[in-house]
Amino acid sequence: MVEEGRYELLPERLLDWFAANARDLPWRRDREPYHVWLSEIMLQQTRVEAVKGYYERFLQALPTIADLADAPYEQVQKLWEGLGYYSRARNLQRAAIRIQQEFGGVFPTDYAAIRSLPGVGDYTAGAIASICFDAPTPAVDGNVLRVLSRIDCLEKNLDEPKVRQELRSALSLVYPKGRCGAFTQSLMELGATVCVPNGAPDCGRCPIQDLCRAYREDRIGEFPIRQQKKARREEELTVLLLRSEQGLAIRKRSGTGLLAGLWELPHMPGFLDEQGALEAARELGCEPTELLRMVHRQHIFTHITWKMRCYELRVRPGGSLTWANEEDLESVYALPTAFRQFFDRREEKK
DSSP, X not given: OOOTTTGGGHHHHHHHHHHHHOOOOGGGSOOOHHHHHHHHHHHTTSOHHHHHHHHHHHHHHOOSHHHHHHSOHHHHHHHHTTSOOTXXXXXXXXXXXHHHHHSTTSOOOSHHHHHTSTTOOHHHHHHHHHHHHOOOOOOOOHHHHHHHHHHHTOOSOTTSHHHHHHHHHHHHTTOOTTOHHHHHHHHHHHHHHTSOSSSOOOGGXXXXXXXXXXXXXXXXXXXXXXXXXXXXXXXXXXXXXXXXTTEEEEEEOOXXXXXXXXXXXXXXXXXXXXXXXXXXXXXXXXXXXXXXXEEEEEEEOSSEEEEEEEEEEEEEOOTTOEEEOHHHHHHTOOOOHHHHTTTOHHHHTO
């Protein structure tokens, strides 16, 4: 699968290139395990530029693992608001609590112990162990898989666990002692900025161009080979944006499933007409006094797309809903972007 001698050349080629070309990212300024761990969790499924502000705000509010473990979960949710994939925040705090209880508040240094933490998979454990503790533990994510698949013209499905394990094993043999963290990051950087995920790679700038079979054979577009994704299913929802003198009506989602434990705008399945929306508001204990507007929006999750029709109504409050003023919506209640887009003018402009 891997041509002999090919991976052995990667460290000497990539380390100098990385030293000269690495982006200045806030989580690269030290090797504090909490910082690296937090950044890797935030970067899952999320663009670097989107993460920067969240990362800095999170550490300003919760500067240590102990602070994260002791924080009210509502605060953690609020700090994560808008970043998506909220189970990451849940697992982050669960892992912090476990570090406090089982590791005496000290982040574990062993790969297996790191891997055992909630929300930490092979990639994240490999990244932390190599970057923070100089262990020869590859962090093989989509960026690295793309680079390796092109180096080797790898005619295998990269989504198969055994293929990923073969690549991790081959890489681990060439990790340079004392520079494991830099080597891990150099591979990540190459895949993120040169051998890019969307669009044509910048082969003219690649420090390992001569090692790349796909480049030599003019087959770059054939790799990587991935499993075809299933089409997202669609759901239609009617959302009620209920306004009263007490604020905006919200309610808490259940503790399981999509967006578990977050706050939401009242909604129901299917598209209701205007009369149906007014009746739905009454069923929630509110008396509508004015229809302000009706808009359509959608929100895309990994496996599902919500197509939403929203009625904004002026109402007389009632029922068991929570009424939140503008200040509380900014500082207390964590609402996902799927709902916040209907009343947050900053979201509407995106």
